[in-house]
Amino acid sequence: MERKSAGGRPTVYDIAEAANVSTATVSFSFHHPDRVRPETRERVLNVARSIGYLPSASARSLVHGRTNALGLYSFDLILDAKGETAEGGTTKDAVLSEEPDVLLYPLYVDEVQRGFELECSSNGQALVLDSVASQDAGRMADFAGRVDGLAVFPGRTEDEILERVARRVPVVLLSRPMQSGMPFYYIQVDNDSGMRSLISHLVDVHGLTDIQFVGSLVDETTDFQFRFESFQASLRARGLSVPAKPLNQTVLFGEESFANLKRTRRPGQPPQALVCVNDQLALYILDEFTKHGVRVPEDVILTGFDGILAGRLSKPTLTTVRQPMEAMGRHAASVLYGSAGKPWDESDSATFPVQLVPRQSCGC
Amino acid sequence: MERKSAGGRPTVYDIAEAANVSTATVSFSFHHPDRVRPETRERVLNVARSIGYLPSASARSLVHGRTNALGLYSFDLILDAKGETAEGGTTKDAVLSEEPDVLLYPLYVDEVQRGFELECSSNGQALVLDSVASQDAGRMADFAGRVDGLAVFPGRTEDEILERVARRVPVVLLSRPMQSGMPFYYIQVDNDSGMRSLISHLVDVHGLTDIQFVGSLVDETTDFQFRFESFQASLRARGLSVPAKPLNQTVLFGEESFANLKRTRRPGQPPQALVCVNDQLALYILDEFTKHGVRVPEDVILTGFDGILAGRLSKPTLTTVRQPMEAMGRHAASVLYGSAGKPWDESDSATFPVQLVPRQSCGC
DNA sequence: TACTTGAATCTAAGCGCTTAGATTTGTTCA
DNA sequence: TGAACAAATCTAAGCGCTTAGATTCAAGTA
Structure with a gap:
């Protein structure tokens, strides 16, 4: 031998x-x-x-047919509202003179990821992370071959590859749309009641009547859909005028728009409210407004959704609807761990509650 | 066949x-x-x-002798200054009604980790994470057998196991003390100049003379050592009285201490300054002070080190020395990637610059 | 003494993949 | 027509580990 x-x-x-x-x-x-x-x-x-x-973990896994690792697959949302690229200064010329941009980290995905990490750790599972720029069937398949189960964040993926993976490995979909074929485990939040309580707050507490929904195409996740629908339903239920379509944020920018926003407001009349599909967008808009002298909440009211950290640091602080991000991440990992590497027999889902967080940007 | x-x-x-x-x-x-x-x-x-x-990634790795994954090994610092355990609410009963505690996330390690993630991603490497409660030779060895290289955060580990791993796999040590035997790549920050500029600020700008160093035993990392020494050297260079030992934060708590801090200050005389070994500790102390009516910076001046996000959210905001955490994480991953899985031939290191960030807690 | 028994150890197959080298097939050219 | 060569495909070994089943051996039993 x-x-x-x-x-x-x-x-x-x-x-x-x-x-x-x-x-x-x-x-x-x-x-x-x-x-x-x-x-x-x-x-x-x-x-x-x-x-x-x-x-050698590889040899061991090969024999056992299990890796004792769970995967988290995400997408570089680098070309974001902000349009920044994350070119990496690997060298030491880091920008130290400025405060790190909280609009880059920690975001929604980071906080969910943290929950996932914690749960993996407490189950003694290793966590494998991969984040890709674009959809890439091979990459995803290879990734799936590395873990006993994986969770996938929202992002552009061909349904087909997702189905293919789900056929062999348990897959949790985080705030992603329902698929048709294979069984998945869906983790979502109660967008509906979140949006309802937000609108209720704006209308009943602040007496607002002119309320628009803002969301960019880039953000067209399931949440976008649900939130917009609930938004419409809430307004309709109150007999307020219901926007047929969401506003794209770009129409808000430009000198005329800024001037308009500042001018529009007549004494005694409440300002317009811009309900944004998520915090990131709201904060980006807030930034632009601030730069151009549009005051929030005096000239216009702004709200977000998700409850990311950045909303606590902005001036004014951002009214939002908080998701239990860490708990969602934990749950994802926990469910995967429980599956012991076997694909689901049938689809299932968990819907997490959300909570209105009134802050300054709505006039509170 | x-x-x-x-x-x-x-x-x-x-x-x-x-x-x-x-x-x-x-x-x-x-x-x-x-x-x-x-x-x-x-x-x-x-x-x-x-x-x-x-x-099957395992089979592939077995053949190639490479996993195309880099590892990040960290320690649950759960029993922290704050003494909280991170018992996991896997169920949906997440605490939604309160703002998430920024003293739990994101911390120093999380931001470094983010840099590591970004770099892995841009090199097409998977990232494997493991975080353990206590040292466990087997766990670490198993982990090392999973990756082509790994970075290790500060935490209690037997030197021997670290040496053993480093013998076969390139290992980056993040803010960890020098080892004797095998070659490592050390990533550190310039604690010395950071501490000097901090002291310089306190003395030259704010005219302080009574300056203490606070650090708990739990935090006895390399940084602790370096920072305290530089602290002493800085004071000595200015002819100020030099504390022989760091203060343990516990002596600051208790009614007598609080009362004392409030009373001590005589009109016209500057308050005492507490230079904490890191932000986490400073913020914890700030919390206690606030609860007991000790005002910062009026009654006592408080500074941190690291530049974690929480220091921007505290009231008052925390004066600190910022580390380029993301850049450090990126660098770690980049160096490991470059090694192509081969252990280092000889030890090397990279020292990152830091930057003083004066905020409210020092009287700015 | 011959025989059973169980503890300690070993042999060897097989996990799923890659790849050097062998084989087959098809094409080109003297 | 057959040799020479390239393209396409195949055979089989081996990556490092685990484990069922075989083997060895000393102690216990009739």
Whole structure:
């Protein structure tokens, strides 16, 4: 059973040889102490330590058919509302003189990810992360082949590849639209009641009547859809005028628009409200407004959705609807862990509650 | 070449059989398109798609001896200054009514981790995360066997296991003390100049003279050591009285201490300054002070170190020294990626600059 | 003494993939 | 027509590990 004991990492064969036992005994020494005589085990372990043995996770996984790792697949939303690219200054010329931009981190996905991490950690699972720029069937398939289960964030993916993966591995979809074919586990939030309580607040507490919905095409996730529909329904239920379409934020920018926003407001009449599809967009708009002298909430009222950290740092702070992001991430990991690597038998879902967080931007 | 084509995930053998080719051709179809006739390739790929094939990363890694994944190993610092445990509410009973605690997230490690993630992503490497509660030689070794290189955050680990891993895999140590044996790549910050400019600010701008260093035993990282020494050196250079030992935060708490802090200040005399080893500690202390009526910066001046986000949200905001956390994480990943899985030949290091960030807590 | 028994250890197959080298097939040219 | 060569495909070994089943051996039993 001669093996090349080349310069690479030492293997069980190297240990076996040096300890004068078979590889079976080596393996037993690590994993079934009772099946080997104490002094033999001792000897094996010592040899292993002294030659610097590191077990190969790949070989192990190959045998067991399990990796003991859960995956989280996300999409670089780099070309965001803000249009920034995340070119990486790998060198040390980091921008230290400015406060890090909270509109880049931590975002929604980061907080969900944190929950996922915590849960993996407490289940002793490794966490494998991959985030890609564009959809890439191969990449996703390869990724799926690395883990016992995975959660996928919103982003452009062909349904087909998702189905393909779900056929072999349990997949959790985070705030993603329903798929047709294979079973998935959907994790979502109660957008409807969130939006209702937001509108209720704007109307009943602040007496607003002119309310628009703002969302850009880039953000057309499921949430976008649901939120806009609930938005319309809420206004309709109150007999207020219901926008047929969401506003694209670009129409808000430009000198005429800014001037208009500042002027529009007549004494005694409440300002217009812009209900944004999420915090990121709201904060971006807030930024532009501030730059151009449009005052929030005096000239116009602005609200977000999600409850990202940045909304607590902005001036004014951002009224929003908070999602239990960490809990959602935890739940995703927990459900995957429970599946033990077997694809779901049937689709299932969990809907998390949300909570209105009134802050300054709505006039509170 | 009969293989059991059981109910498990389909393999190259299944594809080969269905497409009536050998496994070699299957493999070539995926990875060496030029070595197979276009129509054959087409056929193979179609079969693969239709039977729901997912390549096994384990098998691949086993063959290649590389995983194309980089690891980040961290320690649950859960039993922190704050003494909270991170018991996981996996269920939906998340606490939605309160703002998430920024003293739990994002912290120093999270921001470094983000940089690491970004760099992995842009190099097409998967990122494997593991965070453990206590040192556990086996766990760390297993983890190391999963990746082509890894970075390790500060935390209690036996040096020996670190050495063992470093012998076979490139290891980056983040703000960790120098080791003796094997080569490592150290990533650190210029604690010295950071501390100097902080002291300079307190003394030269605010005219302070009574300056103490606060740090708890839990935080005894390398940074602790360096920062305290620079702290002493700075004071000494200015002829101010130099504390021989750091204060443990516990001595600051208790009614007598609070009362004392409020009383001490005589008109015209500047308040005492508490230079904390890091932001987390400073913010925790700030919290306690606020609860007990000790005013910052009026009664006492407080500074941190690191530049975590929470310091921008506290009242008052926290004067600190900012580290380029994201850049450090990026650099770690970048260096590991460059090593192509080969352990370092010799130790090396990179020291990142820091930047004083004066905010309200120092009286600015 | 011959025989059973169980503990300790070993042999060898196999996990799913890649790839060097062998084989087959098709084409070109003397 | 057959040799020479290239293209397409195949055979089979091997990556490092685990584990069922075989083997060895010492102790216990009749």
